[in-house]
Amino acid sequence: xxxxxxxxxxxxxxxxxxxxxxxxxxxxxxCYVACDKCGGDGIIYSKSERGYTYADKCECTxxxxxIMLFNMAMIPAQFSSATLEDFQITHHTQxxxxxxxxxxxxxxxxxxxxxxxxxxxxxxxxxxxxGIIKKLTLEKGYxxxxxxxxxxxxxxKEGYSERKSEKKIIEPFVKVPVLVIDELGKGRxxxxxxxxxxxxxxxxYVNTNELTTIITTxxxxxxxxxLSCTRTKMNINRLVSTKEKTYEEEILxxxxxxxxxxxxxxxxxxxxxxxxxxxxxxxxxxxxxxxV
Ligand SMILES: [Zn+2]
Ligand SMILES: [Zn+2]
Numbered sequence: 001x002x003x004x005x006x007x008x009x010x011x012x013x014x015x016x017x018x019x020x021x022x023x024x025x026x027x028x029x030x031c032y033v034a035c036d037k038c039g040g041d042g043i044i045y046s047k048s049e050r051g052y053t054y055a056d057k058c059e060c061t062x063x064x065x066x067i068m069l070f071n072m073a074m075i076p077a078q079f080s081s082a083t084l085e086d087f088q089i090t091h092h093t094q095x096x097x098x099x100x101x102x103x104x105x106x107x108x109x110x111x112x113x114x115x116x117x118x119x120x121x122x123x124x125x126x127x128x129x130x131g132i133i134k135k136l137t138l139e140k141g142y143x144x145x146x147x148x149x150x151x152x153x154x155x156x157k158e159g160y161s162e163r164k165s166e167k168k169i170i171e172p173f174v175k176v177p178v179l180v181i182d183e184l185g186k187g188r189x190x191x192x193x194x195x196x197x198x199x200x201x202x203x204x205y206v207n208t209n210e211l212t213t214i215i216t217t218x219x220x221x222x223x224x225x226x227l228s229c230t231r232t233k234m235n236i237n238r239l240v241s242t243k244e245k246t247y248e249e250e251i252l253x254x255x256x257x258x259x260x261x262x263x264x265x266x267x268x269x270x271x272x273x274x275x276x277x278x279x280x281x282x283x284x285x286x287x288x289x290x291x292v
Contacts, residue, residue: 006031014067014138018077025070025138027063035060062141069137073144075130084131087124091279094124100275101128105135108178109142112208116215116268118256119277125216129180132214136178144178149186152200153193170196174203177211184217185259198264205267213271219256220276 005011009028016025034040038058046054084102089095097117104115115132117125133144152173159169173179181200187193204211257265 013063016070016080018080021077022071023075023077023080025067027067066138066141069141069143070134073133073137074146075133076146076148079126079130082127082130083134084128087127087131089279091123091277093119093275093277094279097124097128097275097277100273101132105132105140108136108140108212112210112212114213114215114272116217116272116274117277118217118220118274119279121218123277123279125277126182129182129214129216133178133180142178143176144180145173145176146180146182147173148182149184149197153187153196156196166196166199170199173200175211178214179204179211180214180216182216184215185219185256189259194261194264197260201264201267201271205271208271213268215268215272217256219254219259221255221257221274 006013006028008030009015011031013028013031014025015028016023018024035042035058038044038060040060042058042061042064044056044058046056048054084098084105087094087098089098100115104111115129117128119125130146133146136142136144152170156166156169159166184197201213204213260268
């Protein structure tokens, strides 16, 4: 460790940990020193030529704001340590996907076209999406939100009993500048679910100049995709529960178009660069390593 660098936060000035279902960041108290420009108040006073006093936000408040943005992104707890840098690569498509993720971060907000990570379970699609929004919030200061489509659906159902309108619950997901929808296509796929998805995607679609959508999905654009097929078939035999088996078989049989319908699919194709990924199932791979 370099001399003078805080060992608790490795000199980053903040700590990331999981709290309940989500990932949280907070300022590292061990190395935190009150800003010498504003004395920690966050406000700098200056006088104009005519003698008026002006109050301005001190630049140190930007750091706190970024931590707040990170906490508002609702990153699931199990991804608290996921970053683009520590992404495990076992296949060239994963390498390309990571490169594209970093390129996206670097060119945002000048380029707002989103990304769609497609491919079998366990190859790091969600990891990359999380890595992206961690950088966008902490390093660049943009508003992002992560959501599992299931979570939106259950919030809406809960909202019904509290007489909250569907529109009000959907609103934050419609308006946030960068939205990650995880596991698109998973679910029962009934008319009601399709309608909710349509409301979110269509409203973001009309605003593509402002809004970026990042998708992860286990479905691909071709059924029996060459990349996912052998792996997924192998996975199916290893799965214990029939529920999981049915889901994996479904991924093989159906395409993303089948799952979300032509209208949503064609919009997503306009909104996102599609990235098909293959590789070892990271979770199983890890498991195997543990056995050795
Ligand atoms: Zn520290
Ligand atoms: Zn300050």
